[in-house]
Amino acid sequence: MNQLAIKELLYKIADDQLILGHRNSEWTGVGPTLEEDIAFSSMAQDKVGQSLAFYKLLHNMGENDPDTVAFMRNAEQFHNCQLVELPSGEYDFSLIRHFLFDFAESARFRRLSESSVKDIADVANKLKGEIKYHTMHANIWIKKLGNATDESIERLQSALNYAFPYALGIFEKSPFETDLIENGVFVGEAQLQEEWLEEVQNVINQTQLILPTVTDEEIKYGGRIGKHTNHLQPLLTEMSEVFKIDPTAEW
Amino acid sequence: MYGGGNSFEHLDLDRSLENEDPQLLAEFEARIARGEKIEPSDWMPALYRKQLIRMIEQHAHSEIIGALPEGTWITRAPGFKRKMALMAKVQDEVGHAQLLYAAAETLGKPREKMIEDLINGKSKYSNIFNYPAYTWADSTVISWLVDAGAIVNQLANSKGSYGPYCRALDRICAEEAFHLKYGHHSVIHLSTGSAKQREMVQAALNRWWTPLMHFFGPPDKMSTHTEILTRWKVKMSTNDENRQQFLDMYVPKIWDLGLTIPDPNLKKNETTEKWEYTEPDWEEFKRVINGDGPCNKERLAVRRRAEERGAWVRKAIMKPVEKPVTPLA
Numbered sequence: 001m002n003q004l005a006i007k008e009l010l011y012k013i014a015d016d017q018l019i020l021g022h023r024n025s026e027w028t029g030v031g032p033t034l035e036e037d038i039a040f041s042s043m044a045q046d047k048v049g050q051s052l053a054f055y056k057l058l059h060n061m062g063e064n065d066p067d068t069v070a071f072m073r074n075a076e077q078f079h080n081c082q083l084v085e086l087p088s089g090e091y092d093f094s095l096i097r098h099f100l101f102d103f104a105e106s107a108r109f110r111r112l113s114e115s116s117v118k119d120i121a122d123v124a125n126k127l128k129g130e131i132k133y134h135t136m137h138a139n140i141w142i143k144k145l146g147n148a149t150d151e152s153i154e155r156l157q158s159a160l161n162y163a164f165p166y167a168l169g170i171f172e173k174s175p176f177e178t179d180l181i182e183n184g185v186f187v188g189e190a191q192l193q194e195e196w197l198e199e200v201q202n203v204i205n206q207t208q209l210i211l212p213t214v215t216d217e218e219i220k221y222g223g224r225i226g227k228h229t230n231h232l233q234p235l236l237t238e239m240s241e242v243f244k245i246d247p248t249a250e251w
Numbered sequence: 252m253y254g255g256g257n258s259f260e261h262l263d264l265d266r267s268l269e270n271e272d273p274q275l276l277a278e279f280e281a282r283i284a285r286g287e288k289i290e291p292s293d294w295m296p297a298l299y300r301k302q303l304i305r306m307i308e309q310h311a312h313s314e315i316i317g318a319l320p321e322g323t324w325i326t327r328a329p330g331f332k333r334k335m336a337l338m339a340k341v342q343d344e345v346g347h348a349q350l351l352y353a354a355a356e357t358l359g360k361p362r363e364k365m366i367e368d369l370i371n372g373k374s375k376y377s378n379i380f381n382y383p384a385y386t387w388a389d390s391t392v393i394s395w396l397v398d399a400g401a402i403v404n405q406l407a408n409s410k411g412s413y414g415p416y417c418r419a420l421d422r423i424c425a426e427e428a429f430h431l432k433y434g435h436h437s438v439i440h441l442s443t444g445s446a447k448q449r450e451m452v453q454a455a456l457n458r459w460w461t462p463l464m465h466f467f468g469p470p471d472k473m474s475t476h477t478e479i480l481t482r483w484k485v486k487m488s489t490n491d492e493n494r495q496q497f498l499d500m501y502v503p504k505i506w507d508l509g510l511t512i513p514d515p516n517l518k519k520n521e522t523t524e525k526w527e528y529t530e531p532d533w534e535e536f537k538r539v540i541n542g543d544g545p546c547n548k549e550r551l552a553v554r555r556r557a558e559e560r561g562a563w564v565r566k567a568i569m570k571p572v573e574k575p576v577t578p579l580a
Contacts, residue, residue: 025325028341029318030553032561033568034349041342045335052331067330091564148567155563235326242387243329249445251329251387251437 001183005176006117007061008079009186012174012224013108014054015080018070019232020101021047022239026088036091039137043098046130053123060119071243075233076226083166083220085232092155093163095145099138100167100200106131107195116184139203146207153208161212168193169220267298283484288414291357302485303413304358305374311351312369312376316550317397318344320380324390336433340394343426350422354415370555378536379462381544388441388448388455395434396459396501400466402427403497404488412484435504442508449509456505457513464531465539467494473533498526 024044031037055066063069083101088094109131112124145152171193174180181188204211222228242251268276275294282289289295322341328334352362368374379397384390402424409420441452468474468490480486498517505512516529539547 022326025338028325028338029315029322029345030557030560031345032557032564034315034345034352036561036564037345038342038349041338041345045338045342048331048335048338052335070331071329090560145564145567149563151563152567238326241327242324245329246445246447249448250440251333251444251448 001117001185002176002179003061005174005179006120006185007058007063008174008176009180010054010058010061010120012079012081014051014058015078016084016101016105016170017047017051017054019078019080019235020084020097021045021049021051022235023084023086023088024094024098027091027094032091040094040098043134043137046134050127050130053127057119057123067243068247071240072247073236075228075236078226078228078232078236079224080228080232081166081170081172081220081223082229083163083169083223085223085229085235086163086166087231089159090155092145092152092159095138095141096156096159096163097167098134099142099203100163101170102131102134102138103199103203104167104170104192104196106135107192107199111187111192111195115186120185142203142209143206146204146209156207157209160209164212165214165218166220168214169223171196172221172224174224268296271296280482283412283482287412288417289412290414298479299483299485300358302480303416304355304360306485307351307355307358307416308360308365308368309375309377311348311355311365312374313380314344314348314351316369316376316380316554318348319550319553320382320384320546321390321393324384324387327387329387333437337390337394340430340433343430347419347423347426350419351416354413354419357415366554366558370551370558372542372551375540377466378540378544379466380550381539381547382459382462383546385458386451386455388451389458391434391437391441391452392455392459393434394430395438396463396505397466398427398430398434399501400463400493400497402431403493403500404467407488407493410484411487439508442510453510456510460513461531461535463497464494464528465533465536467491467497469533469536470530495526498528502526 021044024040024047027037027040028044029037031040051070052066055063055069058069059065064072083097086093086097106128109124109128113121113128115121115124142156146156147153171189173189177188180186201211276296279289279294279296279299289299318341321337321344325334325337325341328337352365355365356362365374369376384393405420405424405427409417409424411417411420438452441448443449471489471491474490477486499519502512502517502519514529516527519526538544542548
């Protein structure tokens, strides 16, 4: 099996988790209620912890140690989808992003737990249990706010319209897609997107919201090959500000 | 995290207690003297209720405002270990606020009202959070020493008379013990690290020493008379007692790390077994507590902005307009 293909797969998962975890942590201390403040922090901790699990797998395959990989790369070396790097914005956008992303992640871990690569299957199997609570959380809030006041419905709809083309970018195909599918490593992005869309549509149907129609040209691809919005580099610069004072030091 | 130096209301004892039933008051005091806890539905003097609301509310505000100076370092924490630990640590502080607002609510004041009083400046929070955390090292000194100070104060208060507050404090102290370990561990790494790291942590300690001495509140000789609050087990130890305990426990640990405490007069008097130190500037303390500190405006502005940005969410969950879902077919 092509090791590059597996590494590419692991990098995009790990980078997604790290960047979204970082974004979710920005709500600490300023959430709309104390309970949501705490919930976003929990999800942030899970995500950063999950990214570490994948960076460790990469380290076992000969890549640099997790701290170096996470804190020393530039934006064009990151494989995350653009959705996760967008600024946290208001709670409506953060909630919609969490909903769209975590359903994709849940489907991804479910499928990866069947992977022919045992190390990946083991990690995915464990994380499947964690992500369940993230989708439960998203479900409750989307159904609540998507049916509550005119303002909450309008806000969520507008955030959904903005986020959806980016969310479809989660499923940007790897250059090694066929290889991964044929070797049973991963079911592939197209299949994943189909499963995701069904679940997302099912929740949206229970609200006053409408999934927007997006043309292929409007989908925000590029993140997986290091093409990012202008928001990623400032995030990375901030994240590594202290680490880079002395990357060889123990902090 | 929370320090002593609660701002208790001036007590006009003759008038504060004149409307209370003397028999009920005597029974109440006897229960406290026997070490019983007072529960929300029990009879209590109006003054007891008022002072407890004030104290628990200040404590809750301190947790939520205290999340801000350290919270700004979550996105900059160096390495996975610190990033994950700091996220969990600051999350705990927000969780403490939640617990404490709930404890204060049992006395009749709603959370929304308390937060409103915080934002409009009517109620106070711990003064120490009005100082900035300039560097990563500041955040580690806060996690270690401010939390250490808070534990001294909170352990004492957890032996108080009001049941819901004591139970909240028991849980809080258990979590703070982890914060202390995290903070100490981080400071150890800096103070035994590179020259740059040692310089960072020494500079942070220099900045935080005066706020730490202020943290326990003015000297007992300058403090409001609180005899009745002591008898009612609302106030469990004096500011000087807490400060002495903190110095006793942490000065040796700070010195062990090769750090210098920026007070040449700091030493333990072997005869009295008390620490002697330069009195911090109490005029500065007063200025800061009255709103004129380096970060008062910023802290309240951040909190106010968070409340404004989240208003639509709270409105939506409090007063949902139930709309039937339109059938698709």
